[in-house]
Amino acid sequence: MGAIEHLHLPTDEPDAIVWARSLVYDDRIDNKELGLLIHERPSLVADVIAGVGRDRTVRDRIVRKLAHLMESGALNIADSDIHTAGELVERRAVNVEETNPIEFFRQLHGQGWSFAQIGRETGYDGTVISRVFGEKYPGDMDAVREAFQAAQARILGPSRGALVWTRTAELVQEMLNEVRATQFLTVFVGRSGIGKTEAIARYQRRPGAPPILLHTITSTETVSTFLRSLAGQLEIPSSVNVSHLPGAIIEAMKQARFPRLIVLDEVNMLRPRPTQACKILNAVRLINDQVRGGVALLGTVNLFDLVYDPRHQAEVDMIRTRVSLAVRLPEPNDREMAALLHAHIGAITDQVWLAFREGLDAYGAEERSSMRRVAMFLHHLRRIREINSVKGSVNAQQVKAVWRRMRNF
Known part of the structure; x- marks a missing residue:
């Protein structure tokens, strides 16, 4: 059975559904935030937007609420920004390829695949599959993910199944959600080349993913270049003086519809320059203290040295005391590397x-x-x-x- 053929979206959807779908798939809003606006459970909103809702009464109620929200102009989205149903079909196919393999099959189930069909693809009994989807399966989840990933690659084919859902990618995305929810500062540490940056990119590309402020640190980084980067992402005019940027950034983030998570990648590049490191990290602290959107710092093991080095205790104490969690990311194992090879070149x-x-x-x-x-x-x-x-x-x-x-x- 060809999976992509089953991931069609109706072309006769009401305008309100097409409108809401374009917002979610363009990362302008996520299902939770949309649900809050229309006072509905996010899971119901997600089902209706994805075209998999089965309760006609619930669907009609949500469509009416979305239509009212669209007509009110509350989100101020121009008609030219709304994708046609045909464009959304293509976007949907791309997004499905970038999901966790279990989520991929969950979406297939929503499109009509039975638990028995999914079981045949993955080598599990249909009852076990239903428990996996209900998050009630006590077995070896690594083995389950491996089976789902192999089945996903078979269905999509080598050219379409290039995603490998590694433990690093999964942990980074889970923890970014946690950082956003708790609004604290978290440090992610792992060897170079294990997929930290790619995990962030996938997090940004998820359907309905909330917007983040992402900046990659360079060896010549200064507090000025860092602040300018955040300001540019918030559409703050470049004419604003650097000394006024922290206040302008804080104000822009307060005015935004939703809190922005700040993600700094390659922070270990600051280690040889502790003075600039302290200035940048304290700028991050100041912004998060005022806005509380959450901060994630990613880098190699040198990042630990930077944050916890006793020689710079006075300079980094304010940032160190705000670190709620330090996560050491796992290195890829043979199974994940083999899965990557299989995804790209086939058997x-x-x-x-x-x-x-x-x-x-x-x-x-x-x-x-x-x-x-x-x-x-x-x-x-x-x-x-x-x-x-x-x-x-x-x-x-x-x-x-x-x-x-x-x-x-």
């Missing part, structure tokens, strides 16, 4: 996996656990196959040739 034999593992093990310990190195391998593999017009399955000789090419660069 892999034992010989292909052995050749891949031998090539990866030739690098240092940190590179051996780097998803970035795996991504580079896949990039070179695609290029070699394209240049040489290679068709068919990938074999061990091709894998070894890619590693040789990479080592010679």
Whole structure:
């Protein structure tokens, strides 16, 4: 059964549904926030917007409320911003590919797949599947996710199933939701290349994901460049003096419809420059103290040194006392790397996996656990196959040739 064909959206939906769907899928608002505006449970709103609501009375009630909200102009969204149903069908297909594999099958269930059909795809009994969806399954969830991910890749095919839902990606997204809910400051630490930045990108791309203020720290970062970045994302005029930017940012965030989560990536880049680090981190503290939208700091293990280094206790004490949680992110394991290979190149034999593992093990310990190195391998593999017009399955000789090419660069 082809999954994508089942992910159609009706083209005769009321204007209010198309309007609400465009808001959610364009990240202008999420289902929870929309539910609050019309005094309905977010899960019901989500079902109606997705076209999977089965209770006609509930659906009609929500449609009426959405129509009233649309006609009132309360959200001030221009008609030109509303996507047609056809455009939303395409957007829906892309978004489904970027979901947790269990969520992917949950959406298929909403589109008509039975628990038995999903069970056949994943190798589980239909009763077990219903308990998984109801979050009442006490078994090995790692094994469950692996089965769901493999089934997702089979259904979407190698070219469409390139997402691998790693433990890092899952943990980052779960904790970003937690940071937003608690409005505290959380530190995420993990080796370079394990997928921290990609996890943030996926978090931003989720259907209905609330907006965030994301800034990636560079080796030349100053408090001025940091504040200018936030100001630009909040559409604060560039003519505002740097000394006035903290106040302008705070005011803009207070005026926003929803609190903005601040996410700083590569914060470890500040470690060699503790003076600038303290200025930037304290600017973050000041903003969050006033607005309470939550802050997430991501970086390598050097980020711990920056925040907890006793040599800079006085400078960073104000930020350190506000850290509610420090999360060490897991390194990718063989199962996740194999899933990434499978998602991009299809079925892999034992010989292909052995050749891949031998090539990866030739690098240092940190590179051996780097998803970035795996991504580079896949990039070179695609290029070699394209240049040489290679068709068919990938074999061990091709894998070894890619590693040789990479080592010679």
